[in-house]
Amino acid sequence: MTASTESYVRLQEIYANRAEGDCAAITAHIATIQKELGLTSPIQPEFVKRFCQNAQTCEVFTFRTLEEELRPCSVEHGGVDLACECGDEDSLIQWYIALRAADAFRQTSHHWPGELCGDADEAALATDLAALVQAAAKLLESYKAVGEDGLEGVTVEKDMLEEVVRCGGAELHTTSSVLGGIAAQEAVKLITKQYSPLNNTLIYNGLHGKMQTLEV
Secondary structure (H helix, E strand, O other), X not given: OOOOHHHHHHHHHHHHHHHXXXXXXXXXXXXXXXXXXXXXXXXXXXXXXXXXXHHHHOOOOOOOOHHHHHOOOOHHHOOOOHHHHHOOOOOXXXXXXXXXXXXXXXXXXXXXXXXXXXXXXXXXXXXXXXXXXXXXXXHHHHHHHOOOOOOOOOOOOHHHXXXXXXXXXXXXXXXXXXXXXXXXXXHHHHXXXXXXXXXXXXXXXXXXXXXXXXXX
């Protein structure tokens, strides 16, 4: 490829003129919308320019509060398609349900499943496991109650619940370091107002090195 200073400068001028035209068009659309809505406060030109520069990579996120997450809603109202996720063998939704069940267990029993059980205390482990199975079934029923179709016959895999009980609320340093790094990265995004944040709930499977973001 052969290039010259004149052709390069001319190319820059073409792009700059096109960018200015795009900004002018967006500004005109904004003025029309503001007039229709009866708004008078002007949009800063710097903001319009920055928007035009990043329009191709802009994303719109609809966040839900923790209260909304803990109160299941239908797919039509922004809830997770639990039936579809449970049918996907690569999805980590089963671990999400298991962890939610563990939280429910902790609220009623005031300790994590298996936390107070010794390795040889099989009776206590079985008791906690049975209670955890009930908590998971109750959680699934709450999704069925909001009209989630296709959940008939869907259950949480028992081996996952057994792993939660076996864990006993332990916090592994390797897992904590990974999740701490992710949390720090998200904090940097919020502080610098750059890059796309994680939307909603991140599930990390350290056993297989997998992650999934769930909009629940």
